[in-house]
Amino acid sequence: MTKNTIANDLLYGRKKICFFGIGYIGFTSAIAYASKGVKVLAYDIEPTRVELFREGKTSVPNLREWLGFDPTVLARHGLLDATTDWQDLIVPENNVFVVAVPTEKNGFPFKDYVMDVLEKIATTKTKHPLILIESTISMNFLPDIIYPILCRGLGLGNFSVGVIPRRDWFDEDSSHTLKNMPRVVGVDNDTMREEIENIVRIVSPDVRRASSCKIACLTKQVENCIRMIEIGTAIQLSNAYPRTGMLEALNLAGQKWNIPTLFGSCRVSGYCLNIAPLYLQLSAEHPEELTLLSAALQTNDNQPAIVAQAIANRGVKKVLILGLSYKADVPVWTESPSIQLSKNLEHLGIETRVHDPYFSAQIIKEKCGIEGVEGDFLQLIPDYDAIVLISGHREYKSIPKTSLLNAMKNTKLIIDNDGSWDRIDFGVIEYQRIGTPGWRGE
Ligand SMILES: NC(=O)c1ccc[n+]([C@@H]2O[C@H](COP(=O)([O-])OP(=O)(O)OC[C@H]3O[C@@H](n4cnc5c(N)ncnc54)[C@H](O)[C@@H]3O)[C@@H](O)[C@H]2O)c1
Structure with a gap:
């Protein structure tokens, strides 16, 4: 018997992981999950990206080489699905939502895309959704937009947020991958900390705990x-x-x-x-x-x-x-x-x-x-x-x-x-x- 955890629900195909944004970060992360047998459902505002994703492809050049394998096999295994209708993701059976949308515009930090997807996630009827933020964010985003939007839509205590910044890099040096780079994970909710860390461990086994979401945000900024x-x-x-x-x-x-x-x-x-x-x-x-x-x-x-x-x-x-x-x-x-x-x-x-x-x-x-x-x-x-x-x-x-x-x-x-x-x-x-x-x- 496998343990009844959300990570196992994902690994055994009982649940899907949902992605908002499938550019560099969202695409590679989603493919990493699918390559572990996890079913992915992705939403993006760009229809071409959505169509290509269903076939395990992307319009972002050179990502296929960086991955080191051909992800179309994952599409053939039925692991990749995508849509331009965000409501398809917000159904009660989906409870893990990954945010991977841009957070900069014209050379400055920009909140609107993150706000947009959080407003959508906040309409879910799912019992205790987990919202994992892969986008690079300022720690102020948490009290200024993330918690207010989610509290308004879902109610205080009815959701958990994990901040899971990426530090792998898309260059010729394939030693910097999601799998072998230590991954900082911050969760504010003690009860859900293990669950969220285990979801991240599916693709990044070396999880390094940050004591809070703010510290996880701060770590990414300090590195840069x-x-x-x-x-x-x-x-x-x-x-x-x-x-x-x-x-x-x-x-x-x-x-x-x-x-x-x-x-x-x-x-x-x-x-x-x-x-x-x-x-x-x-x-x-x-x-x-x-x-x-x-x-x-x-x-x-x-x-x-x-x-x-x-x-x-x-x-x-x-x-x-x-x-x-x-x-x-x-x-x-x-x-x-x-x-x-x-x-x-x-x-x-x-x-x-x-x-x-x-x-x-x-x-x-x-x-x-x-x-x-x-x-x-x-x-x-x-x-x-x-x-x-x-x-x-x-x-x-x-x-x-x-x-x-x-x-x-x-x-x-x-x-x-x-x-x-x-x-x-x-x-x-x-x-x-x-x-x-x-x-x-x-
Ligand atoms: N590229 C990197 O190497 C890297 C590394 C670490 C962190 N990041 C961070 O990850 C985040 C995403 O960066 P990226 O490189 O993947 O960007 P990207 O531009 O490659 O991809 C973003 C995707 O989000 C989609 N999108 C934009 N607005 C949307 C919305 N409102 N709803 C749904 N989809 C939307 C876009 O169509 C695009 O496909 C940013 O915060 C960035 O700073 C990027």
């Missing part, structure tokens, strides 16, 4: 805050010692056991590192004490202008920026360095175009405010005298070196944001990273 300050320090050091070769010093310093390997860049972006610390500022009891964090965020915001000036110092006339994504093969433009950098370059009178295999020219124009370009980037390169490689997409990295060098006959300067081309000998072309000797061109 520390990382942001570290990276801000690397940027400041690279800017302060432009002639000496700070990149090499940062690399060597990173060999010490208690120092991470850091490098300066054009800007940290995406919605984790530079937006999540804003949640920390929002909820701090003494926000004025967070001066290191404020300085790191400010340094980050100023960096595209410094890089643009470094390019202008070389008398460059035309710049091609490769990549709008903030990270290799992740088609997310949020807070991309290319947005500000292209504006700064144009402001300095340098004609600038942005290319990215994951975005159309129209999207690039919408985001950057300048013309985007499409097509084979090798064909475009000869028209420009400087290339800034922002995103280390496979398309840019896995290119035969001779083809790249042949295309660069008119190139005077290359700025390589994350070192994707650092193994290539560019000969007479000036190749710089943020922090290589002389990078600011002064």
Whole structure:
């Protein structure tokens, strides 16, 4: 006889787990549950995502590779269902609801999507639903929106909330997975703590207990805050010692056991590192004490202008920026360095175009405010005298070196944001990273 727990109800197919939002986080989490035999019912406002989900597919590029297996098999086993009608989820037999909707808009924390789905969940007639928040939230969201909405709809004490932030990451390094990363779980209700932890253990066996939901929120923010300050320090050091070769010093310093390997860049972006610390500022009891964090965020915001000036110092006339994504093969433009950098370059009178295999020219124009370009980037390169490689997409990295060098006959300067081309000998072309000797061109 299996124990009568909610985790076992899910594992033995007696109950479904319900997801609100099936983007990066919701899709991968839902697939992780289904791969353990749990039936998933998902809701998303995007009909294409819903349709694809039913077949075990997603419109988010490269997630299939990251998963390391083909999730369509889960659809064939009848484990995946999805709908654009949220009422399908709010039926009395469903009692586990996972919230995985965005919590940022235009570079700032944003509550409305979470409020929207909570208002929906709060209409359920289920006896004691469990609401698991995977979205990154400020701890203030709990007293400001989450508990008031749920109390209004369901009544105090008739539900439990778990905060279960994600810290795995979608890169080529598959060691950072849901399964093998320790997972912080905070629950405010002592009676339901074990139940919620066991539900999370189905996909993340190494659960680390936070004493409350607030502490679980705070942990995620602290992780991002520390990382942001570290990276801000690397940027400041690279800017302060432009002639000496700070990149090499940062690399060597990173060999010490208690120092991470850091490098300066054009800007940290995406919605984790530079937006999540804003949640920390929002909820701090003494926000004025967070001066290191404020300085790191400010340094980050100023960096595209410094890089643009470094390019202008070389008398460059035309710049091609490769990549709008903030990270290799992740088609997310949020807070991309290319947005500000292209504006700064144009402001300095340098004609600038942005290319990215994951975005159309129209999207690039919408985001950057300048013309985007499409097509084979090798064909475009000869028209420009400087290339800034922002995103280390496979398309840019896995290119035969001779083809790249042949295309660069008119190139005077290359700025390589994350070192994707650092193994290539560019000969007479000036190749710089943020922090290589002389990078600011002064
Ligand atoms: N992407 C990451 O690496 C990562 C890592 C940790 C935490 N997070 C956090 O997870 C949350 C989700 O991020 P993501 O990367 O999955 O975003 P995403 O944009 O990839 O996916 C969000 C999904 O939610 C859907 N959605 C939006 N509003 C909705 C609504 N009102 N109802 C139902 N569905 C709605 C969207 O259509 C989309 O499919 C955010 O809080 C983010 O900060 C993301």
